[in-house]
Every structure is written in structure tokens, then in C-alpha cells.
Amino acid sequence: MLAEKLLLNVLISLAPVLFFSILNENNRKMNSPFLRGMLASIAALTCMFFSYSNYGFNWDLRYVLLILAFLYDGPVGGGMVLTTLLGARVLMGGETVVFGLVNTILTALVPFILHKRFLSYTSNKRVFLTTILCGWSLLLCYISLTTYRYFEGNLLKIDFNIPDLLLVGLIQTIAIALQAKLVEGIIERNRLKKEIQRSEKLNTLGELAASIAHEVRNPLTVVKGFLQLMQQEEKGKNYQYLSLVLSELGRAESIINDYLNFAKPKFEKIEEFTLNEVLVEVVMLLDPMAAKQGVQLESELDSTGFTLVTDRNQLKQALVNLIKNAIEATPDGGKVSVHNKSDCHQASILISDTGKGMTPEQLSRIGTLFYTTKDKGTGLGTSVSLRIIETMKGKVSYKSVPGVGTEVRMVLPGSQTPVLVNL
Structure with missing residues (x-):
């Protein structure tokens, strides 16, 4: 009976993901934390309705939906599921109502704290983290059960089935990992669609x-x-x-x-050179411009001579455009930093400034032809730079906070293992 109820809960917990996938496919405007929170809340209530009662507790997969709602939908979706579960548990009543409420709140606490940085992790790391949080909820359930039996005076009396508890843990872990994998699939599909467009x-x-x-x-x-x-x-x-x-x-x-x-960027002269050489040249070239605007331009280069085989002038143009944008976005007295780090396969260049920053909407339009946040400009410089790096099989990502500044991270593939050089 326990296995049947829990497997039914698995299907119920998967329903919001599948239903939302269909809605998102037909209408992008349906993609909102409120809608996802509402679907997860309905599924959580349904799981509670089809729960398995034993040992004084109701066993179901409501916490799977609670954890995922906070991690992927933030305070809006997670708060809706949490409020729904707390209200339903109070209405259900029973001797263990207090344990149930405390268990629900503590289960939601950790994903609530982690949700801000959760989406910045890689896909596999997010799936692994959700699985770990599932173990956290199972541990809380075990502590609640043990505490309840202590107050009942039955702590030393073993009358519950250990395999049943292990079955609950196994099915809940599989359910949350499967659902997280499906959500990651939807996220990846949406990302690929945007990239294709x-x-x-x-x-x-x-x-x-x-x-x-x-x-x-x-x-x-x-x-x-x-x-x-x-x-x-x-x-x-x-x-x-x-x-x-x-x-x-x-x-x-x-x-x-x-x-x-x-x-179509033209790579007319392909040559082998070290990344540090180009970075030093670009910083020296733009240093007078930064000084004229009252901006401090600093660089911190690593000690490896990371080797590239590409058009040196094209790379130089891309770097000049991106660093120049950072200088122009920084007010008098601000700072622009250029750092690089490399390993055996790729090099990472970080350009950060203390300028006005950009909103998420502005960030989404970066690289679009004719779009610029400057009062004067065509938006061509950034578009050309991104196109050059893309042609070099590299990647450029932006991270910005309004009023704080912007970070541009450029990743370039290398030609061979870097060698140590004296700077």
C-alpha cells in the first residue's frame, strides 16, 4: 500500500512540470513564478490527499514540490507552496500537527536561503543539490518521528517497519532527482531556443x-x-x-x-601569440583615455603565457571595444579592472567596472545591432566584439547590478598547454 501511494505521488509531483512545459511551449507569457507556484501548490495538496498514514505521520511527496518551488521559482512560487502546505496541515489537525508545521518550515528554510545563488550553478550541480536537500527533508522527518515517539514514551519500542522508511527515502530521492532533471531540460530547451532566435x-x-x-x-x-x-x-x-x-x-x-x-569577421593574419601580450598592449593603449576621464584602469595578469592561434588584431579590437565600454560607463573616480586566468585548455578574461550597471532587460539586449546604453553611439562596437569572439569559438557573458557595476567574462580556447613566462 505504501509503495502504491508513493508512486502515485511521484506521478502527481511530475504533473506540474509536464503541464507547464505544454503551456510554455504554446505561450511564453505563461512563464511566471506565480503560475508555477499555483501548479505546484495544487500538486502538493493532491499529494497530501493521497498520503499514506502510519506511525502517527502522513507520508507523501509534498516536500519534493516545496523544495523545487523555492529553488527554481524563488520566494513567489515557494511561498505559495509553503502557505498552502501550512494551511492544509492546520486544517488536517491531529496529534502531530505541530511536528508537521515545524517540519515544513525547516524544510523550506534551506532552499529559501539558497535560491538566490542556485540558478548560477551548472545544471548537474543543481540536480545534485536538490537531491541533497531531499536528504535534508528526510532527516527532518526522522527527527520529528523520533521526537514524537520520545514524548509518547515509546522511544525504545520498535514497532515500525524499517524497510518502509527506506522505501520512502528511496522513492522521494528518485522523484526529486527526476523532477529536477525535467526542469533542467525545460530550462536548456528555452535557452537553446533563445540562442537559435x-x-x-x-x-x-x-x-x-x-x-x-x-x-x-x-x-x-x-x-x-x-x-x-x-x-x-x-x-x-x-x-x-x-x-x-x-x-x-x-x-x-x-x-x-x-x-x-x-x-563576417575577416581573420586575415593568423598567428601564434600569448594572451598576456595583447592584454598589456590594450591596457597601455586605453590607459590615457581612462586617466582623461578620471577612471583608474588596473590590470592583474597571471603568470602563464597562454597561447592563442588567431588574428591578433581582431582580438585586440574586441578587447579595446569591451574595455572602452567599461571606461565610458564608469564615472569620475571609478575603477575598471582587467584580470585573466588560464588553465591547460582555455583562458578567462574578466573586465569589471564600478559604473552605473544595467538592468536585466538591458542585459538581455546586449549584442543586438544598434542597441547601446550610451548617449552617443551606434551599438556596433559591442556587436562586432561579440561576433569576433564567437568566431574564435569563445564565449562572452555579462553580469551587472544597477548602481554597482558590470562584469564581462570572456572565455577563449587555447592552442596548447600554456608555458611559464617572465612578465
Whole structure:
């Protein structure tokens, strides 16, 4: 009877995940902690209704839903499930009502504390952590049972079935691991969908930018050539105007080249070099700009000569754009830091600033063509930089808090095992 009830609870606990997966597939607006909390609350109540009563306690999988709600949906979804369970337990009454309430609150306490950093872990680590928290809830149940028997005066009287308790622990552990794996699958699927949509948008914009840039650059080159000939022959007052026109044409040509570079970065000169060399050059190049704006630019480089085989100038351009963005986002008296760390396979570059930061909505639009948080700018620099790193098989991630600052982490694959160098 116990096994049948618990297996039924497993199906009930899986229902919210499957139901939400269908809703999320058809309508992205349905993706809300409130809806997920409501589905989990209904499932938790249903588990309590089909619980197995023995040893003075009701055995079911309500805590599986409680733990996962706090971890994945935060205080909103978890609070809804917790409130529902506490209210239902009070209405059920019985001799163990106090033990049940305390057990529920203590079970919810740890996932509530961990939920802020939980989603920053890797998928496998999240599944492992949920399984550990399941063990925490089972330990609390055992302590409650032992405490209840102590107050009943039956602590030394063993009249409960040990295999039954082990069965409860086994089924609950399998249920929470299975449900966490399904949730992780939904998260991964949504991430892949966003990545595919982003790639399609970038490819479309890249093709459009390339076609327009090619058409504009050809007549621009002709005009620039004739103006240069005119400047050579001009001796009068129009000389300064021709210089100004040529300067603006040069700027327009630079923007067009950015469009072409965004469409398809050209790695014209592939060479082998160490990452530290490029970082030192970029920091030295941007240090005067930082000093002019009253920003402290500091670097802390590791002692390994991590080797890259790619276009040095393209990597340099990407780093210049990202560090320049950090400097421009930092107010007078702020600080921009550049750190790198490497192992045998990849190098990580961290660019952090103490600027105004960005909201989650702004972060989601980073890398979109023409989008910029600066008063003046085209948004091309960041888009080109991300495209260059992506072409190098690298990854760029952003982390920002409004009013605190922004961190940009760049991960680049290496060519071979790094060797020690003297800096």
C-alpha cells in the first residue's frame, strides 16, 4: 500500500512540470513564478490527499514540490507552496500537527536561503543539490518521528517497519532527482531556443549590413579618391574644408568596415601569440583615455603565457571595444579592472567596472545591432566584439547590478598547454 501511494505521488509531483512545459511551449507569457507556484501548490495538496498514514505521520511527496518551488521559482512560487502546505496541515489537525508545521518550515528554510545563488550553478550541480536537500527533508522527518515517539514514551519500542522508511527515502530521492532533471531540460530547451532566435537575427542583420555596406563603400571610395587628388592641388582656403571632408569620409568608412566585420569577421593574419601580450598592449593603449576621464584602469595578469592561434588584431579590437565600454560607463573616480586566468585548455578574461550597471532587460539586449546604453553611439562596437569572439569559438557573458557595476567574462580556447613566462 505504501509503495502504491508513493508512486502515485511521484506521478502527481511530475504533473506540474509536464503541464507547464505544454503551456510554455504554446505561450511564453505563461512563464511566471506565480503560475508555477499555483501548479505546484495544487500538486502538493493532491499529494497530501493521497498520503499514506502510519506511525502517527502522513507520508507523501509534498516536500519534493516545496523544495523545487523555492529553488527554481524563488520566494513567489515557494511561498505559495509553503502557505498552502501550512494551511492544509492546520486544517488536517491531529496529534502531530505541530511536528508537521515545524517540519515544513525547516524544510523550506534551506532552499529559501539558497535560491538566490542556485540558478548560477551548472545544471548537474543543481540536480545534485536538490537531491541533497531531499536528504535534508528526510532527516527532518526522522527527527520529528523520533521526537514524537520520545514524548509518547515509546522511544525504545520498535514497532515500525524499517524497510518502509527506506522505501520512502528511496522513492522521494528518485522523484526529486527526476523532477529536477525535467526542469533542467525545460530550462536548456528555452535557452537553446533563445540562442537559435538570436543567431537567426544576427545572421539576417549581418547579411543586410554586408549588402548595404558593400553598395555604399564603392562610391565612397571613388569620392574619397577624387577629394584626395583635389586636396593635393588645392592651395587656397578650401584646403581646410577638404581636410575636414576627408576626415568625415574616413569616419564613415570606419563605420562601414564595422558593419562588414559584424557580418563576417575577416581573420586575415593568423598567428601564434600569448594572451598576456595583447592584454598589456590594450591596457597601455586605453590607459590615457581612462586617466582623461578620471577612471583608474588596473590590470592583474597571471603568470602563464597562454597561447592563442588567431588574428591578433581582431582580438585586440574586441578587447579595446569591451574595455572602452567599461571606461565610458564608469564615472569620475571609478575603477575598471582587467584580470585573466588560464588553465591547460582555455583562458578567462574578466573586465569589471564600478559604473552605473544595467538592468536585466538591458542585459538581455546586449549584442543586438544598434542597441547601446550610451548617449552617443551606434551599438556596433559591442556587436562586432561579440561576433569576433564567437568566431574564435569563445564565449562572452555579462553580469551587472544597477548602481554597482558590470562584469564581462570572456572565455577563449587555447592552442596548447600554456608555458611559464617572465612578465
